[in-house]
Amino acid sequence: MSRQTANSTSPPVTADPRWRQRLLFLAAILLVGGALLARILGAASSGSAFAEAERLAARMGVDTKIRPIPWDRVDLILEGIPATASQPATRRLADLAKGSDVLVVNFWATWCPPCLDELPSLVALADGLRGRDVAFVAISYDDDWDAQAAVIERLVGRSWPDSLIWLRDPQGQGGDESKTLRFQLGTRKLPETWVIRGGEVIAGFIGPQRWDRPEVQRYFSLITRERK
Numbered sequence: 001m002s003r004q005t006a007n008s009t010s011p012p013v014t015a016d017p018r019w020r021q022r023l024l025f026l027a028a029i030l031l032v033g034g035a036l037l038a039r040i041l042g043a044a045s046s047g048s049a050f051a052e053a054e055r056l057a058a059r060m061g062v063d064t065k066i067r068p069i070p071w072d073r074v075d076l077i078l079e080g081i082p083a084t085a086s087q088p089a090t091r092r093l094a095d096l097a098k099g100s101d102v103l104v105v106n107f108w109a110t111w112c113p114p115c116l117d118e119l120p121s122l123v124a125l126a127d128g129l130r131g132r133d134v135a136f137v138a139i140s141y142d143d144d145w146d147a148q149a150a151v152i153e154r155l156v157g158r159s160w161p162d163s164l165i166w167l168r169d170p171q172g173q174g175g176d177e178s179k180t181l182r183f184q185l186g187t188r189k190l191p192e193t194w195v196i197r198g199g200e201v202i203a204g205f206i207g208p209q210r211w212d213r214p215e216v217q218r219y220f221s222l223i224t225r226e227r228k
Contacts, residue, residue, distance in 0.1 A: 053222035060215055063204035069097075069196065074184045078139065078167040081149070091167055093137070093181070100135035100163075102224050103196040107187055109141040109173065110151045114208035115191040121211035122193075123156045126164045128217065132224040136164040139181060141190070143172035197223065 057064050071094050080091040097103045106122055108115035119138075126136040142148045148168060171180045185194075188206055195203040202223070209216065 049222045053219050056215060056219050056222070057203050060219070062219075063206060064202065065204075066200050066202055068200050069185065071199065074181060076179075076181055076184065077170070078181065079145070079170055080165060080167045081145070091165065096135060096137055096165065097196055097199065101133040101197065102135070104134065104136045104193060105196060106136065106138045106191060106193045107141070107182055108138060108191045110147050111142070111173070112190045116151065116155060118191060118208040118211060119155050121209075123160055123164060125211040125217065125220065127161045129220060129224060130161060130163065131227055132221075133227045134163065134220070134224045136161075137167055138164065139167045139169060141169050141171075141173050141180070141182070143174060195223070 054064055074093060077090045077092060080089045093105070104126075108119065110116070122136070122138070140148045145168065148166070152166065169175075169181050171177070177183055187194075191208055193205040193209065194201050195205075203219075
């Protein structure tokens with residue numbers, strides 16, 4: 001019987017193709033499982049954040065009764081100023097609601113002192129939420145732009161966050177009240193601020209607010225997410 005020499009070589013070992021298929025199958029399972037786990041954890045985290053936001057809103061006395069908005073009855077064209085009062089534009093509330101995950105709608109007027117008191121802190125809140133998927137809309141019930149523009153400039157200056165849009169209901173104060181947005185939506189008083197998400201009002205701040213309060217800022221940080 002011949003003895004194999006030290007420098008002799010053995011034939012190469014060929015990997016079993018079945019093992020490669022099994023490894024690929026296992027890797028696919030791990031990837032899919034990881035994605036599902038991340039989604040489950042993300043949903044749980046989101047649900048926990050909203051639950052905390054609801055508890056916080058309740059402590060602040062915010063109306064958290066969720067109610068759908070009758071979009072078919074509020075398809076009104078509103079006058080808007082994207083930058084200055086000299087450049088009027090028109091906007092629809094439904095279009096604004098589609099543009100952001102959360103829409104904050106503030107109803108106010110220049111002839112409403114409590115509205116003016118809260119306006120600077122509302123602008124500050126919008127500025128503090130830069131980079132998050134939220135838009136602010138301030139809808140005035142003044143009869144013309146001049147009075148509104150003068151008040152805005154006096155209270156907040158000539159610039160404001162891009163997420164804040166100034167609008168005016170064309171019916172103003174003395175128009176047909178049944179055609180006003182506040183009548184269509186059923187607001188109670190001025191000022192009043194609605195938080196809209198998924199086509200529904202999830203919170204209603206009735207009366208003037210201090211929007212720079214830590215608990216208010218915490219509430220909005222919980223219900224909004226970073227813009228992608």
